[in-house]
Amino acid sequence: MKRLIAWISDLRVAIGLLIVIAACSGLGTLVPQKESAELYHRVFDAEPWLGLFNGEQILALQLDHVYSSSWFLALLAWLGLALILCSWRRQWPALQAALRWIDYQTPRQLSKLTLAETVVCDDPSARLQRLDALLAAKGWQLQRHPDRLSARRGVSGRVGPLLVHAGLVVLMVGAAWGSLGGQRLERYLAPGNELELLNSRGESQVTVTLKRFGVERDPAGRPEQFRSLLRLDPGSAAQAETHEISVNHPLRYRGMTLYQADWSLAAVQVQLGKSPILELPLQSFPQLGEQVWGIVLPTRPDGSNPVLLALSSEQGPITVYSADAEVLGSLIPGAEATEIEGIPLKVAGVIPASGILLKRDPGVPLVYGGFGIALLGGALSLIATRQLWAIAEPSAQKLHVGGLCNRNLTALALELPGLLAAVG
Template sequence: MPIFKRLLAILSDLRLAIALLLLIALASALGTILPQQEATDLYLERFNTDPWLGLINGDLMLRLQLDHVYASNWFLTLLALLGLALMLCSWRRQWPALQAALRWIDYSRPRQLSKLALAETRTCSDSQGALNALAGELKANGWDVRQKSDRLAARRGVIGKVGPLLVHTGLVLLLVGAAWGALAGQRLERFLAPGRSLDLLSPTGDSRLSVTLKDFAIERDPAGRPEQFSSTLQLTPAGEPEDERQISVNHPLRYRGMTVYQADWSLAAITLQIGRSPQLQLPLSNFPELGDQIWGLVLPTRPDGSEPVFLSTGSEQGPVQVFDSDGSLITNLRPGGDGTDVKGLPLRVVEIMPASGLLLKRDPGVPLVYAGFAITLLGGGLSMVATRQIWAVTETTSARLHVAGLCNRNLAGFAAELPALISRVDALRD
């Protein structure tokens, strides 16, 4: 039992909760800096050749679960320990403090009041009348007053004692929501070309929702730089009517517990016409080694696959640059423009099809996280409310009124307020 009590004391210590908060903040910073939930090969290729901070290579990063920090065992353990520490602190400290604040303290002797932080004694001809006047003044100013024949107790701002308990409750809800989202949440990122669909399956393998990209538009500035991307989506729930929605950057779609973000853009395919041939739609590949946002394909110009040329572009508006096998520029082609002879091959670019980068996330813990934030903010606001208490005892034999008070915040301000209150009572009686 002594060991158990010692363990409870350690877990309910506020210093442990602060230390856990700092560790969680540090872990969250790691999750922000390092790429998360990428393919295993990416970490091995990138960090084995260039270890992070010169110490952590790709293999060690995977063993430490730094590729999925927020769903890692050690991060969830930190959340669980912090939640347990907050609950124990609330149970052992905040709840008893609230119960004590709700109990009325009855001081019946002047000597008891003289030991409080603020205490004054006034001589008056009618101490009972002064006590009644003080009670009336306090009630008029919103104080809760309990009066007896020769004494009274008053308090204001007791609701501020609820604040710390609400803060702890909100933080626990936030932690539960974050852990639930990490364990039960889903994340899917895909590039879709117009007309293509993405089927979301239920745990049993049945189609739960079909997302079809009907249209994708890129808004560009006069210099050709992308400013905004927007997608028109057709949502088809299983066995229900279709629903059409539009999303753009910073304007996601929230639908039945799922959030769809406009995350990125790409180029999906290029449509070519060779001479009088039918239009050919060919997929484009990304070539990051050639520069930022460069797509292209290799096109042979002879039936046997010889004498290839390389077509590259960085925008759905073109131009499409055509390079020879030695890297020399042959020509530029505009989508929808006239064809050009490329090594004896009439070549025309009909259009370039962009692709919308969609990020689909389902996080069942979001309502708890939002509720936790709201309760934490409410508790933080209530914690700023000062709890003030006043006691008064009359001595009819010596015609004295003894007044004393306590305040858990801004005691100096209350020390100036208390004499002013008593002076107003004297003025009312005069």
Template sequence: MQVLRKIIAWASSLKVAIFLLLVIALASAIGTAIPQEEPIGNYLEVYGKHPWLGFINGKTLIRLQFNQVYSSNWFLALLGWLGLSLMICSWRRQWPMVQAALNWIDYKDPQQLSKLAIAETIPTAQSSQGLNQLAVHLQKKGWQVKQKSGRLAARKGALGRIGPPLIHLGLILILFGASWGAVKGQRVEKFLAPGRSFQLLNREGVNQLTLTLNTFKIERDPAGRVEQFRSTLELTDQREEDGEIREVSVNHPLRIKGMTVYQADWSLAAITLQLGKSPKLQLPLQEFPQLGEQVWGLVIPTNQNGKEPILMSVSSEAGPVQVFDEGGQLIAGLRPGGDAQEIKGVPLRVVDVIPATGLLLKRDPGVPVVYTGFAITLLGGFLSILSTRQLWAVSEPENEYIHVGGLSNRNLSGLANEMPELLATISNNELNEAAFRRA
């Protein structure tokens, strides 16, 4: 039993909590530095050539679950350990402090008051009336007063004592919600061209909703830099005939059926070409990372035997489309919607470049719990600011004294500055009594 108590005391210690917070912060930094939830092949290729920190290759990185830090077993274990530490600390320390703060302490002996942080002795011949006058004044000032024969106890701001336990409760809910979302959450990333759609299936494989991309616009500033992405989606429920039109943009996600749709990325899906007087041909584009970041293109032949191919590359839906020969020489630059140019003896015209939206769909059941935890934590932080003041007064009629003592967990100087006003109530009562006797 003694060993168990030592383990509980160690698990709820401040040093352990600080250590866990540092380890969790370090793990979060790793999750920020390393791209998360990407295909395993990407890690093997990238970190196989250039190990992370010089010695962690792709296989080691995957074995340590650095590719999915926030849903890894060891990270969830750290969150669980921290949550358990907070719960034990709340049970062993915070809750007894709240109980002690809510219980009234009854001081009967003047010697007890002399040991408090603030202690004063007021001479008075009318001690009972002085206590009554003090009680009335305290109640007017918003104090709670409990009066007994020859003594009183008062307190103000006792609600502030429940602030720290609320902070602990909020942090526990945040940890639980984050862990629940990491285990039970879903994440899907889709690229859609206008007119394309995909279905959202439940765990039984039944279609719940069909998302169709109607339009996708990229807003740019005069210099050509991207300012905003906007996707217009048509949401069709299988139980309804007509779909609902909704817009998604950066920082303005769409929430529907427990899922959140984010405007996360963009790409170029296809290019529409016209060779001479031929019909318009829509050809898919693919990424060419060897040409640079966010560069798409395709290779097409210029004669029937497939020889003398050309490479067409583009990095923006507005163009230009650059054309290279098989030797890598730039031979033309075409604008979408512009005039045709003769390339390898063939008139070639770019009709348009079709962009694709990148949508990130996330289902996180822990989000409401996390938001609730944040709200409780903020409330607890606000209440913790409130100072709890306590005051006691004990009369000593045989020596014609009233002894007053006070405590405050915060801003003790504020209570000390307020004491003269409170004690003046007793002194004024004595002066009033003397004036009455003279009259």
């Protein structure tokens, strides 16, 4: 068991785990996450990912939800266990050792230290007292004995590695909790439509209503920004709030985050001859292009001779195709009617839909807290722990001084002569 614990807590194993987890995290950016099974079969069955994995294999290996997959969470648990064991076996004993005072009692012991100097003087005891006062004024901690002293500074730096490990463990717990207990919902809303969100008990938590949605385009007609004006009603009209979200500007509300994720076309308003304006739903036609929507309309009372209205923007144009895929004409929203297959056809307008992504991640406070703890530990780790000992030898008229430092030993080596000169 001891050998197993030693192997798990080995630094090389922890570094290897970090590399593996980083590589696996990259898979989540390369493979679409949490999509429908049909999408993975449609995209990867014809062209396997990396030439190796088709849709069925991606689903079997849980690559469709990497960050919440059992094997990824197992890697996080392994790394967390390695950090805990390393802290317990190495960092905690090192901190305890740093907090214990070391009392060197003979000049011979000081001579073996990395930094050691001997000063010949008439009154070593008086010089030792002046060194004591000088170190105390500079903020050193002191432990005094007759004719000798021990001093240290920067012991808080020894807490740093322990805090870094603790922060990483808290961060991974938060990430795992968010993956297992978080929620993700993506819906398309047309202006005027609403979405009711329920809590874990099935009770209404908030109603999200899309009041306005707009697509900002560049002069070439390409989408640049999407903006949605949302009304959030938690059940009381007095508490209802109105907020705007856009790409890269999400809204955080009662533990949820609402993102402007996508857009689509919801419906088209058409008029056939002298009929009332009809609002007809559009559907996606991926076989015609990545962002192409359309609707099939019959041109005869018996439903025969259908035509397809296809468009890729709420601004138009709308291309009309016959059943034989021939272009019959082009319509502009808001323009006058155009005769198609003997029927005047007018498009009064196109209604876009906002793609809103809602996320609830209960692990976010732990993730941010873990980052904060790890950053604090990293900052403390930069503090050098300095130790200094001095022994007065009146019979030989000598003052022996020695020192150690866990990092930046050169700075202590440069400071030591200055201290001795200041008390001389």
